[in-house]
Amino acid sequence: MQHVISVTVENKPGVLARVSSMFARRDFNIHSLTVGPTEDPKRSRMTVVVDGPEMEQIVKQLYKLIHTLKVVEHVPGEAVEREIMLVRVNAEAQRRGEILDAATIFEAKAVDVGAQTITFEVVGEPSRLADFLEIMKTYGIVSLVKSGRIVLAKDTKSATKKQRKSA
Amino acid sequence: MxxxxxxxxxxxxxxxxxxxxxxxxxxxxxxxxxxxxxxxxxxxxxxxxxxxxxxxxxxxxxxxxxxxxxxxxxxxxxxxxxxxxxxxxxxxxxxxxxxxxxxxxxxxxxxxxxxxxxxxxxxxxxxxxxxxxxxxxxxxxxxxxxxxxxxxxxxxxxxxxxxxxxxxxxxWRGPGQLDLPGYKPSVKGHPRQVTSAIEMILGSQRPVLYAGGGIIRAGASEELLAFATQQNLPVVTTLMARGAIPDSNPLTLGMSGMHGTYTASTAMQRSDLLVTIGARFDDRVTGDPALFAPEAKVIHVDVDPAEIGKIRNADIPIVGDAKAVLGQLIEAGERALEGAPAPERSEWFSTIAAWQRDFPLAYDQQPDRPILQQYVIDELSKRTDADTIVIAGVGQHQMWASQFWGFEKPNTWINSGGLGTMGFAVPAAIGAQAGMPDTTVIAIDGDGCFQMTFQELITAAVEKIPVKIAVMNNANLGMVRQWQKIFYDNRYSATELSSSIPNIVMLAEALGCAGLRAESPEEVVPTIEKALAINDRPVVMEFVCDPDAMVFPMIKAGGSNDEILMGPEDL
Missing domain, CATH: 3.40.50.970 (Thiamin diphosphate (ThDP)-binding fold, Pyr/PP domains)
Known part of the structure; x- marks a missing residue:
């Protein structure tokens, strides 16, 4: 089962290494991890997608790190999730039309066109990226890169805060 | 400027x-x-x-x-x-x-x-x-x-x-400022959880207070004794908590787990409530966690929230400092008792007393047999006061020291519990003695451990830090040998050291220490007495011990705490 957590950390050197080292040390499995600045330059936010049955230990171990400020586990449907993907697919001349039609449905943007391939940029919810990939598989995927998920809790009903901060 | x-x-x-x-x-x-x-x-x-x-x-x-x-x-x-x-x-x-x-x-x-x-x-x-x-x-x-x-x-x-x-x-702008927005350790426990804990304790028939090293770290020994007495709770101490409550107190059952007392391990195993304070359900305590204390509910007090639920689910988790939470528990307990005495639990205590009577820690030092480490430790303990600080390395001698030293005060027992670092004792004893110059500091070490870090005795001699080191020389990596005997069909692969090399007495002298040796039981007490009289330099006492002696009780690693081996006859 996948869980999505947002980890707000102090923007200090090495904090990504601390988080990823802790995951390795405690034998927690990371599916994806993104990190970037936030509205406050002193803070970064990580979005971590974790494989595993339960989150309690992971959340607690994250809080044990001195630079962790806040950990929020997102409830499915109560957060906005986005991912960006670049995918290069085989596109022989005679099939280009149907590929581009499919791409239109997914609002996939052709960002590079070669003699034998088209590269699409797709932005959206992870399930939408998966659906697009499923269709493109029939044409043949040459290469693929994903950004990892970024997530923000919805404004009206914020994600459950399972854990109060304490070290 | x-x-x-x-x-x-x-x-x-x-x-x-x-x-x-x-x-x-x-x-x-x-x-x-x-x-x-x-x-x-x-x-x-x-x-x-x-x-x-x-x-x-x-x-x-x-x-x-x-x-x-x-x-x-x-x-x-x-x-x-x-x-x-x-x-x-x-x-x-x-x-x-x-x-x-x-x-x-x-x-x-x-x-x-x-x-x-x-x-x-x-x-x-x-x-x-x-x-x-x-x-x-x-x-x-x-x-x-x-x-x-x-x-x-x-x-x-x-x-x-x-x-x-x-x-x-x-x-220089003065001592620096803290800038740690993400670091806020809890001190006080949640009051409602504390009240619930007291209710659960008062309702329990077979409670055990499972006291860990957190008690020592928090300086909560007085509170531990007061609380155990108020609620009439038998107390089990982990390896790290030896000395947290006086061994002479009738509520104290000793250490539990792999080499714990039969009574301590069995009391936990049969209990209906583990009042866990500053302990972490270490595998040396629990054996197979799935088989550990199957009927017990758990109250878990720890300053580190990540310890709660890590191994064993807690029915009542309390995050807080052991000293502060024990203070709260004592207050809540007083309110709940309203002047009445704590539950007698006479059936539980008589069961415990029967285990203590039937399965005591014991050794049998025959005068014509090789020296038993238990005997040396027992005699050392009897001949030193309650303030004496005891340091152990890792292995058989460590377990026997924990079993046979009578601890009365916190911070008098220092050992490498979690990591199990052989070679810990000599340097740790030097550090302890440097910090407590007026206290007797005795390291109980094995010959294997001693050979890992004995060069620090040079430091002790040069710096005039008069530690006393008791080397239990069984010419073997004793605990590993014990496992080879039990689990590897007596195949002693790479565990034999040498009974004559190094010559520990000569080595001690060369390092600037006094060197003493006891080779037979009757030499043990005189050697201890001589060592205790030397205070101007470090002393190394070598006790030539029985290589075949094994530590009991013993619970096999990863086994059930229901299966306690009491001696070689149980193998």
Whole structure:
């Protein structure tokens, strides 16, 4: 089962290494991890997608790190999730039309066109990226890169805060 | 304009502001500037012969005094040699601050001479660590390091400082400020949880108070005794909690687990409630966690929220400092009892008494047989006062020391519990003795452990730190041999040392210590008496022991605590 957590950390050197080292040390499995600045330059936010049955230990171990400020586990449907993907697919001349039609449905943007391939940029919810990939598989995927998920809790009903901060 | 100091001067001044009285360490190129500033300081420096020794000395000092232990090492190999004592202190929650020199910041990453990625290597072995490259970050980093090391769940903190930061100049602006928005250890427990805990305790028929090393760290021994007495709870102490409650108190059942007393292990196994305070359901206590204390509900008090639910689910979790929460529990208990006595639980206590009667800890020292370690430990314990600090290495001697020493006071038992670091005893004893110069400090060590770190006795002799070391020489890596006997069909692969090499008495003399040897039971007491009379230099007592003696009771690793081997006849 996948869980999505947002980890707000102090923007200090090495904090990504601390988080990823802790995951390795405690034998927690990371599916994806993104990190970037936030509205406050002193803070970064990580979005971590974790494989595993339960989150309690992971959340607690994250809080044990001195630079962790806040950990929020997102409830499915109560957060906005986005991912960006670049995918290069085989596109022989005679099939280009149907590929581009499919791409239109997914609002996939052709960002590079070669003699034998088209590269699409797709932005959206992870399930939408998966659906697009499923269709493109029939044409043949040459290469693929994903950004990892970024997530923000919805404004009206914020994600459950399972854990109060304490070290 | 305020006074300009070098980074090294700022470092030493910041340490003085933390009331550091002693540093254990070894100098080298990258930390040379700091040692130059230390030359003018009133802080005592103890020159260890190896950085691992310096690290364990700092930990031993911290164990014995309750203060933060400080160790210095240089970059590269100096820092890597510190990793074992840091990992050891991390497992046992010992407050230590390690300062390491680092190559100049412009050389970092260029494979400079004596460069190692100390920050990265030490990260998983410390509670927190720092790389300081700017002179004006030194004071605040030292303040934070001491704060983190000594608060919440204590632990080691490493501060790696580049050579240019030590050489650079900045004004002294006073001790640094804390800037730790993400670090807020809980102290008080949640009042409603405390009340529920008391209700659960009063409703229990077969409760056991499972006391861990957190009691010692929190200085909560008085509260532990008061609470156990108020609620009439039998108390089991973990290896790390020996001395947390007097062994002479009738409520005390001793240590539980792999080599614990039958009564302590069985009481936990049969209990309907484990009142867990500052303990972490270590595998040496629980055996197979799925088979551990199957009928027990759990109240779990710990300052580290991550310990709660890590191994065993808690019915009532309480996050807080052991001393503070015990204080709350005592208050809530008083309110709930309203002057009435605590439940008698006479059936439970008579069951316990029967186990104590039928399965006591015992040994049988025959006069014409080789010396038993239990006998030596028992005699040492009888001939020293309750303030005596006992340090053990890791192995059979450690288990027997825990079993047969009568502990009456906290901080009198120091050992490597979590990491199980052989070689811990000699340097940790030196650190403890340096911090407690007026107290008798005795290390009980095995010959295998002793040979890992005995060179630190040079430090003890030169620095006039008169520790006493009892080496239980069974010419073997005894605990490993015991496992080979039980689990590997007597195939003693690589566990035999030598009974004659080194000559421990001559070695002790060569290291500047007094050397004594007892080869038969009748020589044990005279040897102890001679050793206790020597106080002007370290003493090494060698006891030539039975290599075939085994530690019992024993619960097989990963087994059920229902299956306790009481002696060789149970194998």
């Amino acid at each position: 305020s006074e300009q100091l070098t980074g090294a001067d700022i470092l030493i001044r910041a340490l003085e502001h933390e009331d550091v009285e002693i540093i254990f360490g070894v100098p080298g190129g990258a930390i040379l500037r700091a040692y130059d500033s230390l030359y003018d300081s009133s802080i005592r420096h103890v020159l260890a012969r190896h950085e691992q020794g310096g690290g364990h000395m700092a930990a031993g000092y911290a164990h014995a005094t309750g203060r933060v232990g400080v160790t210095f090492a240089t970059s590269g190999p100096g820092a890597t040699n510190l990793i074992t004592p840091l990992a050891d202190a991390y497992m046992d929650s010992i407050p230590v601050v390690a300062i390491t020199g680092q190559v100049g910041s412009r050389s970092i990453g260029l494979d400079a001479f004596q460069e190692a990625h100390t920050w990265g290597i030490s990260m998983p072995a410390t509670k927190h660590n720092y790389l300081v490259t700017q002179v004006d970050e030194i004071a605040s980093t030292i303040r934070e390091a001491f704060h983190i090391a000594s608060t919440g769940r204590p632990g080691p903190v490493l501060v790696d400082i580049t050579k240019d930061a030590l050489i650079g100049k900045a004004p």
